Amino acid sequence: MDKTIPDLASAVAGIEDGMTVMIGGFGGSGNPIELIHALIDRFLATGHPRNLTVVNNNAGNGHVGLAAMIEQGMVTKLICSFPRSADPVVFTERYLAGEIELELVPQGTLAERIRAGGAGIPAFYTPSSYGTDLAKGKKVEEFDGRPYVQERWLKADYALVKAHVGDRLGNLTYRMAARNFGPLMCSAAASAIVQVSRIVEPGGIDPEAVITPGIFVQGVVEVPKPVQEEELNRAKAVYPEVAE
């Protein structure tokens, strides 16, 4: 078995119009920028994929990565916890113009819904959001005298994730806080496509140190020196540099 994919274009080739795509990352860390930009390249060349529903903690920063995807009009709906950032202008404009739908989810609930999707738990109860606007229309049940809100699992057709080291069986490690949503999204997507800084042979990762076991991963592509979204934004980068 070999889950390695030779290049970024092949890695994102399966994503189709209307799909739900989970994208890892939190703020400027852990964003699979190279995978996202490969997807934007495909969209610019072919007009597809479009009408995507994207799941991410944020709504993109500046004009690269997820923000650039939104800017190109590829995203119809965003499911996230915090669509603000140092520079959220792209999402903000689209949202206020009514051009993109937002499903706002408390961060812990978002993480747990994605985990539940990967773990075969169709619904669970959480105290978070009880009594607030975000619980409106949701089922409430009392346990041990305290009210909880029922939340549903979240699954995706694809996950695009940035990890650190991967082997060709799909076993992954992450780097520091870039781990964030990656392991959860890998488990909740029908196809988890992961960019890693280095691909090693099976056995190259200590079995105790594997964070995402290969069973949750469908494709691994090597991006030896990935860019950091935070650094792109500090440099005021725009993707693609010359938009069509």
Place this chain on the structure above:
Amino acid sequence: MDKTIPDLASAVAGIEDGMTVMIGGFGGSGNPIELIHALIDRFLATGHPRNLTVVNNNAGNGHVGLAAMIEQGMVTKLICSFPRSADPVVFTERYLAGEIELELVPQGTLAERIRAGGAGIPAFYTPSSYGTDLAKGKKVEEFDGRPYVQERWLKADYALVKAHVGDRLGNLTYRMAARNFGPLMCSAAASAIVQVSRIVEPGGIDPEAVITPGIFVQGVVEVPKPVQEEELNRAKAVYPEVAE
């Protein structure tokens, strides 16, 4: 902050009559034998703790560890998935004599209930056990046209867990399949008491390799060369060698 405990007797000193105690381990691996035997010593010396509810995947093997606890009459109720083993004579006799209560839980549900206890999720839905005797009396709800059983979280007053390396902040690593229920039980117990083969200074464990972060651990005691339950049972060991 220093969570290290100087000796085994102190480590188990807080467990009181009637408490719920989660005990890590699966079959002959990962059982915190030294902690259990320290608890038995206390019981033999003082008559306490008794009337314990124990959560473990199995029901003890042979005449050491959990089986010895049951043999001494310390356990009133057992919550487990598989109360059979190569030598389950102790539990079997007590159970058939009506002297110990059994709550049988599918293994994945047991793991998820414990995780839920640690994660503040009071209830969740699982397909497991739907339509079987083990779902009797439980709430059923349909999601996306498929029926699921509602299960409740499981928490404990104490967890007794065997890990591998620990630091004095309570960060832990485990050894191979001895990890099993350990990380879950640490999170679900008000007090998680962990025996480790080696205590190191903070920083002695790679932050990427920490399996149980210290926030889930209340006490760490060093047991440099822990016995393996499987080996004790192959040697037909009995604890204590001379029962009172």
Place this chain on the structure above:
Amino acid sequence: MTEKLTPTQIAWRAAQDITDGAYVNLGIGLPEMVARFQPPGRQAIFHTENGILGFGQAPEPGQEDWDLINAGKKAVTLKPGTAFFHHADSFAMVRGGHLDVAILGAYQVAENGDLANWSTGPKGVPAVGGAMDLVHGARRVAIITDHVTKKGEPKLVESCTLPLTGVGCVTRVYTSLAVVDIEDGHFVLREKLPSISLDDLQSLTGARLHTPGPVGDLTAPEL
């Protein structure tokens, strides 16, 4: 007495359907034997409930590490690419639909796919383990079993009389006499021993065997 496959041969037959790279969980006992018969060039990745993915065969006697065991509490070995994880992550793999195949034993399988394999009734100590999770998680739930009980009673039945493990969960049954799929609430016969007639096979089966397509010969090497 009818000619029939040995348990080892049934395990061999089940192993032929496992594709390269499949994620597989093998139940305790007879199903564990399936791992021995992977066809040349194919390598399945074995999962065990107690937190290992991609483990290897049993070690040489005396080389056991009792922290490295499978769900049957038997010692296994590491292979390049093995991963360890805790029990909640292990059953996330199971329940979350990440396993391609789970192969289990059975007391009874019903034509609607119901499985009974954990309890023979109220006597004795009940024990369920991971079976109730496995039957609802894996994409294919296959059973390997003798075609009849030791007393000669059918194990493939119209409806289970023993306590259920799962409802409508079994997709294929490998028996000592036949390979039977479960489709739309029916047993569909795919293969049978050449030496047994369809009528004789039907007489040993507790529910109707449908034959909408060709029935292949069930064969296995001497093992």
Place this chain on the structure above:
Amino acid sequence: MTEKLTPTQIAWRAAQDITDGAYVNLGIGLPEMVARFQPPGRQAIFHTENGILGFGQAPEPGQEDWDLINAGKKAVTLKPGTAFFHHADSFAMVRGGHLDVAILGAYQVAENGDLANWSTGPKGVPAVGGAMDLVHGARRVAIITDHVTKKGEPKLVESCTLPLTGVGCVTRVYTSLAVVDIEDGHFVLREKLPSISLDDLQSLTGARLHTPGPVGDLTAPEL
């Protein structure tokens, strides 16, 4: 204009109540400042939603590693004993009651403990982050805030008029003028600036301040 504590001084005051070894989550913005004022001999362990426990202060400018950030997206550093984990484990810590204290900002706090701190209404882009989880998870949920809004309106109120973050969740409020506990649906005044009279403080507060016990002097060093 009334004399009052600066935001930095409020953060200092809140820091005095954090015990050695406490697990603490500090909200984005002003609450982050609390970490700077740990009393000598005490070391709290800081948790951030994005998967770090036990991180250290900000690095020197130019030394940032953008994989090592807190929930406010600011660079932090490693300390001996740091641990990394994914978002579900991070919120297991939050929701599971493992944090000793969460310190957050507020638009409004009601006398029953309701908190509004995520939305000022339907205008603009709503964003909630981890606040709704934090308020139901930590053993103590403390607020640091100016006593009144920029327009001079009370932030401590009978009931919140802005969208709620959580119901009955706040246990203590550190303001620019006072330290107020929430007990049994009431504001209980614990400390106030010596320079402000109880009457004046009450007039700046939107619900009754109870004083069942002694009211200490709220003081903070120049910072």
